[in-house]
Amino acid sequence: MSEVLGLRHSHEAWCALEVSFLYRSKTCELQLKDELQLMQRGSQFVVEFSHTFKGLCDQLAAIGHSIDNTDKVHWYLRALGPDYKIFFTTMMSQLPLPSFIEIVLKTLSHEIFERSVSHSSSNSAYYVQQTSKSVGAKKWKNRPPPSSSSSAHSKSSSTVHCQLCDNDGHLAKCC
Known part of the structure; x- marks a missing residue:
């Protein structure tokens, strides 16, 4: 009501409402787009x-x-x-x-x-x-015990x- 109070013609009233809600709509649009882009x-x-x-x-x-x-x-x-x-x-x-x-x-x-x-x-x-x-x-x-023979310890083995x-x-x- 406050947006159209004092306006004489319906065209003026519709224009005033459009301007008022367009701003709110644009703000809402930007806020929602920001949320989408920043979402994780x-x-x-x-x-x-x-x-x-x-x-x-x-x-x-x-x-x-x-x-x-x-x-x-x-x-x-x-x-x-x-x-x-x-x-x-x-x-x-x-x-x-x-x-x-x-x-x-x-x-x-x-x-x-x-x-x-x-x-x-x-x-x-x-x-x-x-x-x-x-x-x-x-x-x-099950490992066999180490052999005590000297051949097991030789360098060639x-x-x-x-x-x-x-x-x-x-x-x-x-x-």
Whole structure:
């Protein structure tokens, strides 16, 4: 009401409202764009991050300032962080650039793949460590006693080295 109070014609009232709300709309647009450009995924899962990012894009569209696909994809991929550096480069090098929705789906698939690889790697590392310990202990127990003959200590005989894992899973030289 305060914007149109005292105006005589409807045209004047509409012009006054347009100017008033245009300023607020422009401020809101810039604020939302800044949020998009400065956004970082951090420790969020990709699905949570994608939802927040898309929400800001939807708010911009609702006030009549949609982000074009290239900017949206670029800002989104950049915000994923350094863990997605190779993924970012791969996606940005595709011509034509995938749509935002395609990028989100590929990012979700990539995150699932990375989790499965790191999970299986940690399980494999644990298995190798445990197996090495037990095999190393058996080799050490079943090792023949050192020979007392002088030929075993002669310079002409070759020195045999074996590698075993110590209790911490690190390789330790013996023999």
